[in-house]
Amino acid sequence: MYKVIGTPQSRALRVIWVLEELGEDYTLDPAFPQTDIVRANNSTGKIPVLIDGDDILTDSIAICTYLADKHGNLTFPAGSIERARQDSFTQFAVDELEGALWTAAKNTFVHPEDIRVPAVKNVCKIEFAKALKTLEERLGNKPYVMGNTFTIADIIIGHCSGWATSAKFDLPETGTIADYFQRLRERPAYQSLLEKMKTPS
Incomplete structure (x- = not known):
């Protein structure tokens, strides 16, 4: 275990x-x-x-x-073209989505107050919005970033969407990205972890 x-x-x-x-x-x-x-x-x-x-x-x-x-x-097998494309989405999530969220967090509550730069949070929100546009273009009409196959890249992106909500970053309420995030939240495994968070063992 x-x-x-x-x-x-x-x-x-x-x-x-x-x-x-x-x-x-x-x-x-x-x-x-x-x-x-x-x-x-x-x-x-x-x-x-x-x-x-x-x-x-x-x-x-x-x-x-x-x-x-x-x-x-x-995941797709290491060494395959599909894995490289999957890793590209994972790296995109870390660089573009999480990068903006983490920089905002560090300047909100992580860093000591005397070195925070609160104004940078506005830049982070702009960068995050640009990244969502890129994600929309790359996602297209696919159910998941790698097509019909759900991968850890979707999990990283899905986590970033929840983080963005907590951080009060703007997320689209309708359209391709909104539908994608909703699809991730509706997965049985995600619902299961939410239930376990409500009633920890």
Whole structure:
């Protein structure tokens, strides 16, 4: 059984979503960054952390990729053209969507107040809106970014959409992107993790 360390109100949600999609058993320690349990497993104090037997993994993208590859699901095979295109969407999500959200977060509550630059948040919102336009063009009329196959790239993008809502970034209410985000939220695995967040074991 896997163990996930990290509050679901963070990038740990990506790892939980992957495990729910895979149908794998896991336990969750909803620890916050820099707490003792986190620092005991990751010297940086960052979450999420995945414990798989005697092995400890960090970084949400690395963890999600590892789990998908290990279980042969939610991903295309390494070395294939499809995998390269899938990785392109994942990198786009990290660079363009998460990049804007994370910069805004750092200048809202992460950095000490005396070094924050609140005005940068307006730039972040503009960059995020541009990235959504790019995503719309790349998505086209496909149900998921890789066509009919749901992958970890969709999970990373879907997590960013929830983050954007929490951060009060504008998301389209209708159209291709709105429909795509709704499709992600309606997945049974996503609904399952929401229920578990309401009633933690």
